[in-house]
Amino acid sequence: xxxxxxxxxxxxxxxxxxxxxxxxxxxxxxxxxxxxxxxxxxxxxxxxxxxxxxxxxxxxxxxxxxxxxxxxxxxxxxxxxxxxxxxxxxxxxxxxxxxxxxxxxxxxxxxxxxxxxxxxxxxxxxxxxxxxxxxxxxxxxxxxxxxxxxxxxxxxxxxxxxxxxxxxxxxxxxxxxxxxxxxxxxxxxxxxxxxxxxxxxxxxxxxxxxxxxxxxxxxxxxxxxxxxxxxxxxxxxxxxxxxxxxxxxxxxxxxxxxxxxxxxxxxxxxxxxxxxxxxxxxxxxxxxxxxxxxxxxxxxxxxx
Amino acid sequence: xxxxxxxxxxxxxxxxxxxxxxxxxxxxxxxxxxxxxxxxxxxxxxxxxxxxxxxxxxxxxxxxxxxxxxxxxxxxxxxxxxxxxxxxxxxxxxxxxxxxxxxxxxxxxxxxxxxxxxxxxxxxxxxxxxxxxxxxxxxxxxxxxxxxxxxxxxxxxxxxxxxxxxxxxxxxxxxxxxxxxxxxxxxxxxxxxxxxxxxxxxxxxxxxxxxxxxxxxxxxxxxxxxxxxxxxxxxxxxxxxxxxxxxxxxxxxxxxxxxxxxxxxxxxxxxxxxxxxxxxxxxxxxxxxxxxxxxxxxxxxxxx
Numbered sequence: 371x372x373x374x375x376x377x378x379x380x381x382x383x384x385x386x387x388x389x390x391x392x393x394x395x396x397x398x399x400x401x402x403x404x405x406x407x408x409x410x411x412x413x414x415x416x417x418x419x420x421x422x423x424x425x426x427x428x429x430x431x432x433x434x435x436x437x438x439x440x441x442x443x444x445x446x447x448x449x450x451x452x453x454x455x456x457x458x459x460x461x462x463x464x465x466x467x468x469x470x471x472x473x474x475x476x477x478x479x480x481x482x483x484x485x486x487x488x489x490x491x492x493x494x495x496x497x498x499x500x501x502x503x504x505x506x507x508x509x510x511x512x513x514x515x516x517x518x519x520x521x522x523x524x525x526x527x528x529x530x531x532x533x534x535x536x537x538x539x540x541x542x543x544x545x546x547x548x549x550x551x552x553x554x555x556x557x558x559x560x561x562x563x564x565x566x567x568x569x570x571x572x573x574x575x576x577x578x579x580x581x582x583x584x585x586x587x588x589x590x591x592x593x594x595x596x597x598x599x600x601x602x603x604x605x606x607x608x609x610x611x612x613x614x615x616x617x618x619x620x621x622x623x624x625x626x627x628x629x630x631x632x633x634x635x636x637x638x639x640x641x642x643x644x645x646x647x648x649x650x651x652x653x654x655x656x657x658x659x660x661x662x663x664x665x666x667x668x669x670x671x672x673x674x
Numbered sequence: 675x676x677x678x679x680x681x682x683x684x685x686x687x688x689x690x691x692x693x694x695x696x697x698x699x700x701x702x703x704x705x706x707x708x709x710x711x712x713x714x715x716x717x718x719x720x721x722x723x724x725x726x727x728x729x730x731x732x733x734x735x736x737x738x739x740x741x742x743x744x745x746x747x748x749x750x751x752x753x754x755x756x757x758x759x760x761x762x763x764x765x766x767x768x769x770x771x772x773x774x775x776x777x778x779x780x781x782x783x784x785x786x787x788x789x790x791x792x793x794x795x796x797x798x799x800x801x802x803x804x805x806x807x808x809x810x811x812x813x814x815x816x817x818x819x820x821x822x823x824x825x826x827x828x829x830x831x832x833x834x835x836x837x838x839x840x841x842x843x844x845x846x847x848x849x850x851x852x853x854x855x856x857x858x859x860x861x862x863x864x865x866x867x868x869x870x871x872x873x874x875x876x877x878x879x880x881x882x883x884x885x886x887x888x889x890x891x892x893x894x895x896x897x898x899x900x901x902x903x904x905x906x907x908x909x910x911x912x913x914x915x916x917x918x919x920x921x922x923x924x925x926x927x928x929x930x931x932x933x934x935x936x937x938x939x940x941x942x943x944x945x946x947x948x949x950x951x952x953x954x955x956x957x958x959x960x961x962x963x964x965x966x967x968x969x970x971x972x973x974x975x976x977x978x
């Protein structure tokens with residue numbers, strides 16, 4: 371990660387967390403403040419028992435199918451009465467209600483602000499600032515890769531060139547299909563619905579169609595008509611339960627959902643008492659994701 | 675106000691506040707839960723002494739020149755050890771630091787979420803969710819009237835027709851000049867700078883130019899070039915202090931600042947650790963302002 375920036379160093383002094391252990395797939399395991407990586411611990415349980423932390427931070431790569439192994443990691447931490455902070459949307463999208471209940475039973479905190487929109491306040495807005503308001507639905511433009519692909523095709527490039535451009539920007543998962551087929555958006559949609567609307571769904575229950583059927587010809591045709599395409603996540607309460615879908619929607623160029631620059635994301639909440647309002651993140655990167663984890667860590671501290 | 679909507683009634687049962695008195699310029703004064711309006715109390719002090727509330731809610735009309743009489747009302751409430759909630763940006767724009775200090779001395783809360791963006795979380799985001807982050811600046815499109823005037827002229831109408839349209843929508847102050855000359859935006863800019871950047875400024879210190887020099891011809895010319903105009907509030911820290919300005923800025927039609935629909939507002943925060951993120955309110959009305967006051971009331975309650 372190189373040298374920390376000056377503000378980051380100042381903040382570290384203000385919030386003196388100690389890292390008691392790091393457990394990774396590639397680099398092995400380190401236990402004890404400031405120690406080097408050694409051989410990998412035999413299991414997550416062995417690692418957690420030796421690291422003896424107050425807070426476990428779960429940052430494994432998203433498994434879109436079932437949210438594992440992150441869910442098991444989190445359960446193992448709860449079993450040891452550790453608070454858990456995660457930036458991984460998988461556990462929230464697949465098992466939020468069960469994990470929230472397990473945290474309550476263990477008497478610990480469970481925080482995941484970076485799971486959607488990289489540290490921009492989403493879940494914390496609802497945790498702290500909206501007393502008495504019920505979320506009736508939401509509308510979000512939450513996937514950056516699909517947008518880069520659309521914009522590449524509008525400029526005359528191919529689908530594959532768009533995916534390569536997104537990969538070069540560092541915003542695409544190892545498997546870009548996950549983004550353009552809509553599964554990244556479906557996981558975020560399920561996570562939002564589980565936390566804000568008690569939906570108890572999995573990403574598989576989100577009606578999902580990606581942008582894979584878009585062609586450069588079709589996009590340039592729409593462009594000539596002042597229109598574009600965005601992968602839009604929508605959730606709403608219906609008499610039959612929470613309805614969730616991800617679609618490549620055709621939008622006027624001046625639609626708020628179409629106007630976020632670059633890799634920016636936008637999320638609108640539809641509510642009973644507060645009408646529609648929302649949150650926007652401009653060109654977020656790994657620093658913002660890291661900040662979300664940091665703010666979650668701070669929220670696990672005893673109140674002063 | 676007519677019949678309360680169903681969700682509003684349910685919420686009233688969940689949050690049983692009692693109104694102990696109402697003091698108005700036009701309708702006189704009522705003291706005691708459920709009592710009728712009678713003659714106006716002789717002074718704000720007399721009213722506050724008779725109403726004996728835990729929380730005073732200040733909702734007088736904004737005086738852009740000096741923030742009075744709201745500032746005196748708030749001081750009178752603090753002197754009686756009442757918490758204060760206000761939706762009035764005047765006191766925040768003109769005297770925030772002094773009022774905040776007075777509240778601390780009196781051991782009471784001072785809340786004003788609706789002063790900017792009508793109940794959409796702005797100040798509460800910073801009160802509750804961004805530990806360790808410093809606001810370096812902000813960019814906002816915060817005045818709806820000027821936007822309606824611009825859009826009217828783009829469609830071929832006159833400046834005056836635009837003002838009349840905004841007045842018909844109920845979004846314009848009694849004196850529309852206050853909006854189009856930029857003073858409403860300047861007051862919001864000063865309020866944001868005072869609270870989020872410790873600026874200790876007044877609206878008079880914001881470099882302000884409104885949209886009054888715009889003509890229908892100029893706007894249609896820009897429209898043909900894919901551009902439009904928005905009244906933009908900007909604040910940033912400089913080595914010489916906080917720099918604040920309000921300008922009619924020429925923007926591409928697809929700029930995020932130009933894309934908010936109707937009377938919607940958008941505010942972006944520029945920060946040290948969290949890059950740029952922001953908040954948006956879609957077509958807010960008096961219900962949203964009222965919600966901001968309500969959420970402020972809830973935040974004055976003892977923590978359960």
